[in-house]
Amino acid sequence: MVRAVLLVLAFALPAWGWEITVAFTNDLHAYAERLVALGPILAEADLLLDAGDTWEDTHRATGEADARRTLQAMAEVGYHAMVLGNHETYLGPRLLGELVASAPFPVLATNLRSTLPTQRWVLREVRGVRVLLLGVLWDLALVWPGWELRDPLESVREALAEAPAHDAFILLAHLDFPRARALAAALPECDLIVLGHNHRFLEEPVWEGNVPIVQAGHRGEAVGVVRLTNTGLASYTLVRRPAAAALLLPAPAG
Amino acid sequence: MELAALVWALGDVPLAMAGGGALALGPQPWLLLPLGPLQLFVGSGEPRVGGRIHVLRGPWFAWADLPPPRVALGRAIGPAWLALVRGADALTFAWELMASSYLSLFGTVGDEARCGVRLKRAQLWAAALIRQGGLSLWCGLYFSF
Secondary structure, eight states, rough: HHHHHHHHHHHHHHHHHEEEEEEEEEEOEEEEEHHHHHHHHTTTTTEEEEOOOOEEEEETOHHHHHHHHHHHHHHTTTOOOEEEEEHTTTTTTHHHHHHHHHOSSSEETEEEEEESOOOOOOEEETTTEEEEEEEETTTTTOOOOOEEEHHHHHHHHHHHHHHHOOOOEEEEEEHHHHHHHHHHHHHHOOSSEEESOOOOBBSOEEEEETTTEOBBTTSSEEEEEEEETTTEEEEEEEEOOOOOOOOTOOOOOO | HHHHHHHHHHSSHHHHHHTOOOEEEEOOEEEEEEEEEEEEHHHESSSSSSEEEEEEHHHHSEEEEEETTTTEHHHHTTEEEEEEEEHHHOOOEEEESSSSSSSSEEEEESSOOEEEEEEEEEEEEEEEEEEETTEEEEEEEEEOO
């Protein structure tokens, strides 16, 4: 009997092991052309995410056409989800509402109560792995009339309590670095925080306890590629734009 | 400019940019109804009825009011909403600066200086406006259809 159980376990255990590849951008600031150039690499990932400040660039005083062009480029590359950043709020509720509604992927804003068609959480199955995605924003976000921006940690905890069972939990966060570290410390169950806002080119993940925080610069100058397994972060690579075209993603495990 | 018209036209730049609806209670109550690209203003002061048409709805915002005739161009930048408003006889710079999710400061510079503070919690708001040495208190709610 014991031998039979051990035999079953021996065969069953490898089935629990999983690995997925996550590619991400953050702070694109409406540089749609650069996104197109990075497209072939991004498209190879199992999960393609964006951490906000994507559709507007105040420095260049971009307009509605730039926002729509960037969204179109994201759709063509095949993004799976993004979180609103503070610059998305500068677009105003009417234009932003239209953009979110027309996005062919979910736009997350777990801690924002508004009339925008954003989502609090998304469950996406990738290679048989159920990945829960949440997204929060905070610093410099404009709170328009009728909106309410709620505490990120409190909102994440509420969403986690309501969300379905999952194998991995990725948080898209668009906020200041110290605030992200505090979130990571309070959410040890989080497998990965993809961070936007501070425009840092992180060559290595920043660890807060067991939670890795990653960020890939800004304005399409780099993308981040993460291999996540059932035991956590297996690898993280910051791929800078000039070299991007020559690089291939790590081969996914079977 | 009449107080209600002032608060409608210059005292809530975020509402003007958002194109939403609002009910304001105070010295001269007013109601703002959103009708697609239009906003219909009904107030107890002058003008009793006004209209606003939105030409640009972000990230550049432009709108025109009638009566009195007035055009505005604005942009939301960082924690601020900024607008240049051209009336029949004056150019005014209107601004609102978010100090936190629930608190903002607002004001105008131009034909006459005014400033105020606004508290917001979801749909509800309250504001104090200082103008010509006088203080007026307002409260209300935002809504959309």
